[in-house]
Amino acid sequence: MTIHLLSADHRYQSLDEVARLSRVDNLGPKLMRALPYLRGAVVVRTCNRLAILVDAPSRLASSGQSGSDAARAGSACPGSAVSGSGAAPAVADDVRAVLAHCAELPLEQVHLRHLAGHKAHLDLFATAAGLESMVVGEREIAGQLRRAFHAAWEEDTLSCDLGRALEHASRTSRLVATQTGLASSGRSVVAVGLDLATQALQDAKLRPLKEAQVVLVGTGAYAGATVTALRELGVTNVRVYSRSERAQLFAQGRGIGWVDEAGLGQALDAADLVVTCRGLGSPVLTREIVQRVKTPLVILDLALQRDVEAAVADLAGISYIDLLSVQRAVPQAHGEQVRAAREIVAREVEVFERSLGARSMDPVVRRLRDHVDEVVGEEISRLRPVDGCISADDATRALRHLAARLIHNPTVMARKAGESGQQDAYLEALQLVLGMDASPSDTLTVSNKERNVFTCAL
Template sequence: MVLLSMTASHHELDLDTLERLSSGAGSLGRSAVGACDAITGAVVVATCNRFEVYLDLDAPVESAGVQHAVRHLAGLVADASGVDSAVAEASFRTRSGTEVAEHLFAVASGLDSMVVGEREIAGQVKRALEGARSEGTTSKTLELLFQTASRTSKRVSNETSLGGAGRSVVALGLDLAGAELPPWRQVRVVLIGTGSYAGASLAALRSRGCFDVRVYSQSGRAEIFADSHGVEPVDDLAVALEDADLVVSCSGARGRAGAGVARGHQPSTDAAGPAGETADESIGHVLDVAALVRARTRAAEAAGDAEPGRPMVVLDLALHRDVDPRVADVEGVLLYDLATLKAHSPALGSVVVAQARRIVDGAAEAFEGTRLGRTADAAVVALLDEAEVRIGDEVAHHVAAARAAGRVLLEDEVAELSRTARRRVHAELHTRIVEARAEALAASQAELAAVVAGAEAAVYEAESESAGR
């Protein structure tokens, strides 16, 4: 049994490439488990700045088996995203063995985030496991891995100040936006989206004293969200934009069937798509530049101004951009997207990070010992089963000998014979048990070392093939 993770994140890739790779993340776990017999479990973690797949492989622990799984998954990603399979494979960093737990625990604790110490990621990791459960793609090992990641994240939160300052992508975006806006109690906000990030954004706005919030949802969930969160729903985004100071968009709806701009408006058709694509890149943007210009023009006309005078900040928190990037060119509009936030992400004190890292490393070591110990325990159980047979034989021999001598042993005497035999046999087996467990652990660790080497060779080969094209 092998634990394997394939990671594409903002550390290694630009956000545009990451966006394209993760476009088919929703069905990847189910496809991986359904199409490859060796993959017995899969959990996909897809957030605003990472796309990761965790696999449980039931296959011989050898480099060839891991290479097959890596290439198979890269092919599925390529099919779903339209990216060349060699490029998809080279875009991922493959981890195996102890590295898998170390990485996931660091991710769940906010150590690997765009904003180090962010707390939203803990919930996203938890929801990734819940999603795998609902899809039927998790496994016992992945359950243990992700549950331990959540517990480790809580330890980091409780025992360090890493997440104490409310650091997050949402908070960073609002901090940058706030410098360009009126006092928060006067700010009028349009919130696009109704998911977990929308909830986090609303909570962050209220903590700053902003309560004039309207919510828009392309999928029709605005009223449900508004009722449960005490805000006003809107069904016409273009109208709501006319008097907005701040737009916070986190729906990630771009690319969905029927995606587009506000009701009654069509996306513009003069944007060039990514290389190799002929489709209009603006299609699918929830907030289109033409709709925004019209909304601001109408607002200016209603106010009797020749030009739109009220400044606006647009905060796009979606990896699959909700907002047409050309919005940044509109007079009086300031656009912050994930690339901007990444550039403004503040550093965190090394002492705090080191403290959190020690907790993560300790948890990963304990997890790996438990996981490998299961293999070693199988050898120990076999020895203990053998011991029980010996104990039973000895007790039966004494009972038979007493009966042959014309004496029937009492129940208490038989029980004492059994206890005496068990103590002696287990004492004799102690050295063999320690040796068997150590040998099984060493074998598992050697196999994992071979897996890591094989996986690294596979990635190097894929990168070489991609560079040679």
């Protein structure tokens, strides 16, 4: 098993490119159907990231075809196997191909950063801790990872190892939050965006943010985070609009107002600030709609796939703030806090990988237990209870016979190891498995009876 992380995010690509790759719905199930060799797939989407986690066998087909080609051909890993390092490019190429097909993009336009094994674990844990976010230390990513976990669970694409990785990454995120000061200042994309909006309101001579009329477009998780951030800043006059007719339910759950389709124009006329965070790929605020609105007006578009038509930014009286503006305004995190956070991440990744290594031996442990259970069962079947009871002598003989059977194969292999000059390897294995030191150089105490038997044999 190897965990692979394939991502497109603000660190390496433009936000427009990330948006194009993020359009595919139900990507996890689509990957599992297209690539049957995958054991699991989890997809994480944020306002500036698409991250695809897949759990793949460490050894894949290497007969001149990729893993997906082999799967589609109906053959189970034909030909000679390759190592995990050789298999990694095949996994990355397969995932890129599926994403390109589902997003209806040419393959050459699909650029994903690929990490596998230890590097993937490090990046996942650092991402969960907010260290790879546009705003370093932000806590929104922790919730986004939890939602990705639950979505994969519901879609039946969550493998055991991916589940353990995400759970441990979430615990690491909490450790970073409590043991460093990164999360203490409430840093987030929403917070930075609202800082910019506050300045834009002042520049446009509109009401200050606390007194502003705010229209929120969208009812997803990011909209909920925006409502929370607005409340923390003392904003009380907030109304929500959604084309999906979820606005009323969203508003009632948060104690804010709501706007239907018929009242949108009037709400925009009265607004000082509009915050959009739908991100469904089609603009909800077009030039045609906005040019009829009373100005000045500040629009904060927090959607990766823009909710506001690009031409709106050119309209007179409109102050338009998008994610790119937020990215440019992000303050630098404190160096010592970041270093402390990365030390925590490195330590927890080491703990996770040790536990992962232990879990990799589960099939061996099961086979060992099954073997012992089988031998014990056979010995029990040999017993002949009298009136439901077994005598002490019979029980003793049965236990000695059981011990002899259990030690038989290790004894035979010890003789063979001695014959082939592999004594040291056998002793190391014995120490590893049984935790005992059985060096043949030890002085053996032989009983008189055993000495007599040995002499007679001579």
